[in-house]
Amino acid sequence: MQAETRVYPIRERSNAIVAASQSRRLALAAGLPTRRAMELAIVVSELASNIVKHGVKGEIRITWDPDSPPHGELVVEAHDVGPPIHDLELAMTDGYDDRGPIDPALILRRRGLGTGLGAVARLCDRVEYRQEEGGKVVTARFFAR
Amino acid sequence: MSESEEPNVVVTSERLQSVIEALSYASVDEFDSCLALLQRAGETKDEFSELETAFSIFVRELGEAKSELNRTVSQQEAINRELEAKLETIEMQQAAIRELSTPIIEVWASVLCLPVVGIVDSQRSAEMTETLLETIVSKQARMAIVDITGIDVMDTKTADHFIKMARAVRLLGAECIISGINPGIAQTLTHIGVDLTGIRTLRSLRDALQLYLRETEQLVVHQHSQLARKLSSEG
Numbered sequence: 001m002q003a004e005t006r007v008y009p010i011r012e013r014s015n016a017i018v019a020a021s022q023s024r025r026l027a028l029a030a031g032l033p034t035r036r037a038m039e040l041a042i043v044v045s046e047l048a049s050n051i052v053k054h055g056v057k058g059e060i061r062i063t064w065d066p067d068s069p070p071h072g073e074l075v076v077e078a079h080d081v082g083p084p085i086h087d088l089e090l091a092m093t094d095g096y097d098d099r100g101p102i103d104p105a106l107i108l109r110r111r112g113l114g115t116g117l118g119a120v121a122r123l124c125d126r127v128e129y130r131q132e133e134g135g136k137v138v139t140a141r142f143f144a145r
Numbered sequence: 146m147s148e149s150e151e152p153n154v155v156v157t158s159e160r161l162q163s164v165i166e167a168l169s170y171a172s173v174d175e176f177d178s179c180l181a182l183l184q185r186a187g188e189t190k191d192e193f194s195e196l197e198t199a200f201s202i203f204v205r206e207l208g209e210a211k212s213e214l215n216r217t218v219s220q221q222e223a224i225n226r227e228l229e230a231k232l233e234t235i236e237m238q239q240a241a242i243r244e245l246s247t248p249i250i251e252v253w254a255s256v257l258c259l260p261v262v263g264i265v266d267s268q269r270s271a272e273m274t275e276t277l278l279e280t281i282v283s284k285q286a287r288m289a290i291v292d293i294t295g296i297d298v299m300d301t302k303t304a305d306h307f308i309k310m311a312r313a314v315r316l317l318g319a320e321c322i323i324s325g326i327n328p329g330i331a332q333t334l335t336h337i338g339v340d341l342t343g344i345r346t347l348r349s350l351r352d353a354l355q356l357y358l359r360e361t362e363q364l365v366v367h368q369h370s371q372l373a374r375k376l377s378s379e380g
Binding site: 012017024035053112113122 | 238240265267298299300
């Protein structure tokens with residue numbers, strides 16, 4: 001079986017909702033347990049929400065690679081053209097963005113909790129980050145077991 | 146051009162006039178009238194009639210091209226209209242999705258219910274809090290039931306935020322009950338050591354409603370007896 005990639009363009013909130021619910025189906029079809037599929041959907045939702053909020057525009061790419069050792073993996077890639085993440089480790093800390101702690105008032109104004117990337121890190125098996133020409137990519141991997 | 150070797154072509158002004166007329170028909174897309182004129186004019190065979198024939202062929206082809214173009218344009222317009230209708234549908238659906246993500250129902254007088262289904266991420270839980278708190282104020286609700294029966298998995302921080310939402314509701318002078326917590330989320334909540342004092346949790350939405358009814362029963366009985374007294378004093 002070949003690796004299969006689905007692409008979901010993200011521009012506004014409803015795109016994020018659609019991408020998340022579709023990714024859950026994809027995960028279930030790939031044979032991930034229900035709970036794991038739900039965790040993947042939350043990760044997609046967090047990453048897509050981040051694109052809407054900070055990334056200007058972008059897309060979520062979900063790839064199911066059954067040949068990846070040992071039992072295959074589902075890869076979620078969040079591409080966007082927004083500014084780079086200054087410090088990923090800091091950004092993954094709850095209540096922090098890429099430059100330090102977020103003022104609680106600002107968190108409210110941003111209409112979030114400041115815990116999105118933290119949730120991504122907690123729920124997936126591995127997070128990677130790279131900068132590309134004209135944008136950045138956050139990758140979250142889910143290993144099938 | 147040498148005058149002796151190439152004789153002039155003599156054309157009556159009438160024929161010339163009809164060609165000019167045909168040209169003016171063609172210029173306003175009246176190709177049928179144009180062709181009819183040319184056909185009549187082309188009955189005399191001479192050098193000038195060759196020009197008329199060439200002209201009529203050109204006009205016929207132009208007419209065909211023009212009608213083909215019109216067909217394509219009208220097809221394109223139909224397609225555009227269809228696309229616009231589809232875009233409109235998509236926009237409406239997007240609005241519907243946004244609305245459906247936080248439905249707040251007034252299930253009873255001054256009792257709000259927020260049924261949470263689907264995927265809850267940090268942004269959605271923040272939006273829910275905002276909408277719920279605003280609705281509690283605008284509807285002057287006394288109780289809010291947040292039913293999370295439909296949620297199997299939540300990130301620890303998001304779960305923590307739900308508890309904070311319950312506390313915020315209490316700050317507004319209403320009570321918040323969280324119903325339908327499943328085993329996974331119960332574990333998550335205790336695992337992160339959330340302080341649950343003062344937070345009422347019930348097994349189901351039904352239990353939550355029953356609790357409200359029991360609690361308001363006394364109040365209702367009291368109000369009824371007051372009303373009865375008022376009526377009897379008036380009567």
